Amino acid sequence: MLRRTFLGLLGAAGVGAALGKPARAAGQQHFTGYPESCGVLFDATRCIGCRSCEAGCNKVNELPPPPEPFNDLSVFKMKRRTHSWTYTVVNRYDLPGAPGPVFKKWQCNHCLEPACADSCFVRAYTKTSQGAVIWDGTVCVGCRYCMIACPFDIPTFEFNEPLTPRIMKCTLCYPLITSGKLTVPGCVGACPVEALVYGKRRDLLQIAHERFHAFPGRYLNHIYGEREMGGTNWLYLSGVPFRALGMREDLGVVPAPELTSGALAAVPLVAVTWPVLLTGIYAISRRKDKIARQETAQAVARAVAQTQAEAEGKLKSAMTKAEVEKKAAIEREVKKALEEAAKPQTREGE
Amino acid sequence: MAAENSAVRKSLFTPFNVVVGVIFLVGAAITFLRFAKGLGAVTNLSDNNPWGLWIAFDLLCGVALAAGGYTTSAACYVFGLKRYHSAVRPAILTAFLGYSLVVVALLYDVGRPWRLPYPFFVQSGTTSVLFEVGLCVMLYLNTLFVEWLPACFEWLGFQKPRDFIVKITLALTILGVILSTMHQSSLGALYLIVPSKVHPLWYSMYLPFFFFVSSIAAGLSMVIFEGTLSHHYLHGRMDATYIREHDDVILGFAKGAAMVLALYFMIKAVGIAIDNKWSYLLTGYGAWFLVELLGFVALPALLYAIAVREQNLKLAKWTSVLTVLGIILNRFNTSLVAFNWQLPPADRYFPSWMEIAISVYLITLGLLVFRFIATRMPIFYEDPRYRQHVPHEGEEEERPEFTEHKLRQHPQGFGH
Amino acid sequence: MEHHFYTLFDFLVYTKGAVYILMGVMLLGILGFWLFLTGRDEEKEIH
Numbered sequence: 001m002l003r004r005t006f007l008g009l010l011g012a013a014g015v016g017a018a019l020g021k022p023a024r025a026a027g028q029q030h031f032t033g034y035p036e037s038c039g040v041l042f043d044a045t046r047c048i049g050c051r052s053c054e055a056g057c058n059k060v061n062e063l064p065p066p067p068e069p070f071n072d073l074s075v076f077k078m079k080r081r082t083h084s085w086t087y088t089v090v091n092r093y094d095l096p097g098a099p100g101p102v103f104k105k106w107q108c109n110h111c112l113e114p115a116c117a118d119s120c121f122v123r124a125y126t127k128t129s130q131g132a133v134i135w136d137g138t139v140c141v142g143c144r145y146c147m148i149a150c151p152f153d154i155p156t157f158e159f160n161e162p163l164t165p166r167i168m169k170c171t172l173c174y175p176l177i178t179s180g181k182l183t184v185p186g187c188v189g190a191c192p193v194e195a196l197v198y199g200k201r202r203d204l205l206q207i208a209h210e211r212f213h214a215f216p217g218r219y220l221n222h223i224y225g226e227r228e229m230g231g232t233n234w235l236y237l238s239g240v241p242f243r244a245l246g247m248r249e250d251l252g253v254v255p256a257p258e259l260t261s262g263a264l265a266a267v268p269l270v271a272v273t274w275p276v277l278l279t280g281i282y283a284i285s286r287r288k289d290k291i292a293r294q295e296t297a298q299a300v301a302r303a304v305a306q307t308q309a310e311a312e313g314k315l316k317s318a319m320t321k322a323e324v325e326k327k328a329a330i331e332r333e334v335k336k337a338l339e340e341a342a343k344p345q346t347r348e349g350e
Numbered sequence: 351m352a353a354e355n356s357a358v359r360k361s362l363f364t365p366f367n368v369v370v371g372v373i374f375l376v377g378a379a380i381t382f383l384r385f386a387k388g389l390g391a392v393t394n395l396s397d398n399n400p401w402g403l404w405i406a407f408d409l410l411c412g413v414a415l416a417a418g419g420y421t422t423s424a425a426c427y428v429f430g431l432k433r434y435h436s437a438v439r440p441a442i443l444t445a446f447l448g449y450s451l452v453v454v455a456l457l458y459d460v461g462r463p464w465r466l467p468y469p470f471f472v473q474s475g476t477t478s479v480l481f482e483v484g485l486c487v488m489l490y491l492n493t494l495f496v497e498w499l500p501a502c503f504e505w506l507g508f509q510k511p512r513d514f515i516v517k518i519t520l521a522l523t524i525l526g527v528i529l530s531t532m533h534q535s536s537l538g539a540l541y542l543i544v545p546s547k548v549h550p551l552w553y554s555m556y557l558p559f560f561f562f563v564s565s566i567a568a569g570l571s572m573v574i575f576e577g578t579l580s581h582h583y584l585h586g587r588m589d590a591t592y593i594r595e596h597d598d599v600i601l602g603f604a605k606g607a608a609m610v611l612a613l614y615f616m617i618k619a620v621g622i623a624i625d626n627k628w629s630y631l632l633t634g635y636g637a638w639f640l641v642e643l644l645g646f647v648a649l650p651a652l653l654y655a656i657a658v659r660e661q662n663l664k665l666a667k668w669t670s671v672l673t674v675l676g677i678i679l680n681r682f683n684t685s686l687v688a689f690n691w692q693l694p695p696a697d698r699y700f701p702s703w704m705e706i707a708i709s710v711y712l713i714t715l716g717l718l719v720f721r722f723i724a725t726r727m728p729i730f731y732e733d734p735r736y737r738q739h740v741p742h743e744g745e746e747e748e749r750p751e752f753t754e755h756k757l758r759q760h761p762q763g764f765g766h
Numbered sequence: 767m768e769h770h771f772y773t774l775f776d777f778l779v780y781t782k783g784a785v786y787i788l789m790g791v792m793l794l795g796i797l798g799f800w801l802f803l804t805g806r807d808e809e810k811e812i813h
Contacts, residue, residue, distance in 0.1 A: 083397055119543055121469045121481035139473050142461015144400035145480050149543045156397045157461070159390030165461040248546060256543050260479050263539040263558050267482055267532055274528040278428050282520065285430030605803060612799050616792045623784045626777070655799065659806040 033112040033201075037131035039233030040172075040188060041204040042105055043211070044245065045218055046195035049076065049092055049103035056190025057088050057107075060176060079246065082107065084156045087170040088187060093245050102238070104245040105187070105196070108133060108154045108170035109225060109232035115256030119149035124167075131201065131233045132172035140167060151229055151251050172233070204235055211237065230255025370714055377711030380704045384458055392704045399690060399699035407709050408455030410537055410681040412448055413487070414561070415674065417569030418576070419445025419494055420530040423523045425606075436592040437599045439501055439729045440580060441573050446494040447716045449487065455712055479539045486533035493526050504736050505727040512736065535562040541684060549688035551630050551639040554621040557684075563614045568677040570607040571650075574600050574670035584724055589731035597663055604654045604666040607673060611651035618643055635691065642683060646676025 055070035057063070064085045068075055076092035088107035095102060114133045117125035122139040125146065135155075142165050147155045158165040173185035182189065184198040197207065208223045224242050225232035228251050236242065243249045384392045395402050422441035426434045457463040465472075470488065475481050496515060503512035515522075538561030545553050554560065577596060581588070588596075622628060630636050650673040657666035690698065724730060771777040 081397065115543055118477045119475075119480065121475040121478040121484055122465075122473050123475040123477075124473075139465070139468055140462070141465040141468055143459075143480065144461070145478070145540070147397065147400035148540075148547075151544060151546045153398065157400060158388075159393075159395060160388045161461075162385055162388040163462070165388065251546050257477060259545065260477075260539060260542045262555070263536070263542055264477075264479065264482065266558070267536075270531050271528060274531060275524055278424070278524045278527055282428045282430070282524075285428070289430060608803050609800070612796060616796065619788060619792070620785060623788050624781055626781050626784070651799075655803040658803055661806075 031113075033231065034127075034129040034131070035202075037112075037129065037201050037233060038172075038199060039110060039131050039201045039204055039235060040185065041197045041199075041207060041235045041237065043195050043197075044102055044104055044236065044238040044240070046193050047090070047103040047105065048193055048195075049073065049090055049101065050192065051075075051090050052190040052192055053105055053187035053196065054086065054088055054090060056186040057170070058086070060173060060182065060186030061087060061171075063087065076101075082154060082156050082169065084158045084166070084168040087168065091246060093240075095240055095244050098240060102240055102245060104236075104238075104247070106152075106246075107187070107234070108172070109152055109234040110170075110172055111229055111255070112231040112233065113229070113255030113257050115149040115151060115229070116146035116155060118257040118260065119145045121145065128174060130172075130174060130178065132174035134171055134174050135167050135169065137166055142167075149256065151248070151256070201233055201235075208235060208237055227253045229253070230258075370718065373707075373711050373714045376707050377714075380708055380711075381458070383704070384708075389459075389461070392702065392708075394699055394702045394705070396699070398693060398697050401685060401689075402699055403686075403701035403705040403709060404455050404459040406682050406685040407678070408459075408712060409452055410685060411678050412452040412455065413534065413537060414565045414568045414677050414681060415572050416445040416448030416452075417530065417534065417565040418573040419448075419497075419569070420523075420526045421566055421569035422573055423497070423519075424527050427520050427523045428527070431602070433595055434599055434602065436595045436730075437573055437577065437603075439498075440576060440724070441569075442494060442497045443501070443720065443723060443729055444572065444576050446491075446498045447720055449491045449494060451712045451716050452487065453491065454715075455709075458708060479536050479542070483533050483536045483540065486529045486536065490526060490529040490533065493522055493529060497522050497526070501723075501727045501729055504733045509736075530565070531562060534565040535559065537561050538684075541689070547690055547692070548684070549630075549635050549691040550625070550627050551622070551635060552684050552688035554625065556617060556621045559617060560614070560621070560680075563610060563617065564677055564680060567607050567610045567614060567673055570603040570610065571670040571673035571677075574603050574607075574667060575674055578667045578670070580724065580730065584721070584730060587725060587730045591732060592730050600663055600666050601658055601661060604669065605658045607670075608651050608654035608658060611647055611654065611673065615643065615647050615651060618647070635688070638683070638687070642676065642679055646672065646679055650676060 051070045051073070054066075058066065058070070066086060076090075079091050080089040082089055088105060090103055090105045093102045093104065110127075110131055110133045112127070114125060114127055116135075117123075117127055117133060121143065122141055124136045124140045125133060126136065127133050142157070144157055144167075146167065147153075147157060154169050156168045158168065173182055176182040177185070188196040188198045197204065199207075205223060205226065212219055212221060218239055219237050220239060220241065222242070224236035224238070224247060225234055230253060236247070238245060241249075380392055389395055393402055393404075418441040422434060422438050425431045426438050453466075456466060460466065466484075469475060469481050469484055497519075500512045500515050503509075503515070535558035538557035538559070541548050541553065541557055542555070577599060581596065622631070631640060650669045653665060653669040653672070656662070657669060686699065728736075771780070
């Protein structure tokens with residue numbers, strides 16, 4: 001987990017070895033959840049698949065009537081998931097070698113560290129101290145990211161509501177229990193064989209272990225939800241492998257918030273590093289341009305000076321040459337004149 | 351024909367206009383249906399597949415392909431590559447329109463679009479990567495708007511406001527790079543929260559880095575692509591500076607994209623190695639992953655490099671198309687193909703024709719607005735009254751001219 | 767290359783080793799790619 005967060009940080013920011021020690025975004029803290037938090041223990045070895053829980057849930061939450069009545073067991077032919085008109089579904093699993101069918105009731109697991117709450121960009125979800133994960137319809141924008149995030153595929157959406165579609169999911173009967181209308185969730189109260197028990201999470205874990213002791217060989221020695229995704233408030237016991245009941249065993253124990261906390265931790269680093277880095281690059285590039293301009297100007301000046309010097313030299317030598325030629329011409333003329341003058345004198349001397 | 355009196359009025363029913371008209375009518379009808387009957391009546395979205403084409407294409411691809419804005423302005427103003435100056439305004443316009451269309455698409459996709467401002471003004475879910483995406487996109491859209499305003503102000507003649515914004519160009523550019531880095535990477539980070547639903551070959555702790563780096567390649571390639579299209583259809587609006595710099599922009603950006611794609615290839619390889627996912631390469635999804643990685647990342651990197659070596663503009667332009675398709679493929683793969691890969695085939699998602707129609711409608715809208723702006727405002731030319739052109743080293747000051755001519759052989763004769 | 771890891775430590779020993787080797791290969795590779803990319807850059811003016 002430490003490694004993943006650290007590398008997530010690196011990956012997101014591209015900031016290299018400048019980072020010192022690996023940083024879990026929450027430091028080295030360990031969070032244990034609300035101590036008095038309540039949940040439900042489901043025992044798959046007791047469930048008879050009567051769907052009374054579905055009926056009970058539908059009744060107390062005043063949900064719309066389903067297409068088939070709750071005592072219609074032919075629905076078990078298909079594997080069902082929750083939809084906006086049902087908070088919970090029971091599915092039937094016929095396993096080779098098992099004495100009879102096994103049933104699993106599925107609904108929101110009310111995680112200790114819910115992915116839905118972590119993913120919601122308007123904080124529409126709350127993990128209550130009572131244990132329920134509840135959704136607030138007064139701020140929900142309907143972006144459905146919570147549905148993407150939930151590893152259990154629980155939240156449902158009213159796709160056929162044009163203007164006020166809601167997210168629908170099990171509330172652990174939070175409003176009904178906190179207002180005193182119910183003492184246990186509707187499904188728990190309706191179950192005729194006590195396959196569902198409502199109580200404090202730590203008590204439920206205790207009960208589960210007592211059952212392991214009391215009925216050796218009846219249960220798999222694993223409480224599903226004890227550690228999955230960081231732990232859930234809805235716990236499951238089974239005599240058959242959980243994956244045979246359509247429950248994922250590859251979710252790991254890392255809670256959802258930890259999966260994104262590394263990347264989110266990199267955001268403020270970018271926000272402060274980039275201005276400094278980019279301004280620095282700009283300054284360097286401007287300085288390079290300036291020096292290039294200076295060097296060009298110097299080169300031009302030198303070239304001009306050189307050309308000028310050359311030109312002057314040329315002019316000088318040309319003038320000197322002209323001077324010499326002029327002198328030579330004058331001398332020639334003088335010589336000629338002298339010769340001219342000397343001629344008649346020679347004739348007169350005879 | 352010239353003698354006809356009615357020749358002065360051109361027919362409105364050109365093939366282009368008819369097609370656009372149909373797209374708009376269908377779009378309007380579907381819009382009505384979406385808000386009268388809900389998302390279920392128009393899309394193939396479901397509780398198992400809450401996000402579909404509008405997120406995969408209009409949001410993820412829309413944002414990635416609009417990355418030309420920050421990459422071009424950074425290249426010109428931060429890295430000082432002034433020879434790309436003429437490419438900045440078209441890139442900013444493309445990005446501005448791209449991000450605007452992302453917001454419009456969200457108006458269709460979310461359940462209560464009028465509540466979109468809620469995360470910023472009512473209640474903030476700061477633990478959410480989506481919050482970070484939303485905040486940065488909102489701020490960046492405003493940044494792009496301000497960066498586009500000078501062209502608009504020059505058209506309207508508002509000198510003082512225009513001058514002020516031009517003065518703060520560097521600050522806006524740096525802000526744009528910061529915001530873009532954050533939201534491009536956060537779009538990848540969206541999927542970090544759900545490793546159980548994304549195929550191991552596409553899920554990685556490096557997802558933010560993958561999305562950010564590939565957005566750079568996408569942006570550079572889109573500038574080449576948009577420049578090629580504009581050159582063909584809007585040539586008459588281009589001044590001498592733009593035309594002269596055009597080929598250098600293409601080859602220069604091809605060079606940059608080649609390196610960025612090579613980088614992207616390398617970090618994808620590291621992503622596989624670091625989580626020991628080699629064995630997945632031998633599966634069906636593995637083959638598809640290799641198609642994406644080899645055919646749409648490695649191959650364009652190589653082709654861009656060849657194009658730069660050979661100064662082959664045509665190859666560079668076609669490679670930009672390949673790269674853009676590759677980015678689209680990656681975003682689709684991450685959000686639609688690799689997502690929910692474990693669901694039985696009957697539960698997998700494919701967009702409805704109406705979802706596709708709305709996406710087509712939004713692109714058409716974008717193209718029309720682009721054309722409207724580019725044919726009136728100084729996007730592909732510099733308004734002589736506001737000349738910003740910075741001369742290159744050793745180059746003399748030039749007076750820009752308008753060129754009203756058809757495609758002609760480039761004076762420097764790059765090998766086509 | 768498929769074998770079961772019992773501890774995170776074992777997993778990291780294996781993957782980190784692979785990554786270091788890959789890093790070396792990639793550094794050489796990117797150098798070669800850059801040389802290929804800039805190989806025909808003629809004597810251009812200072813841009």
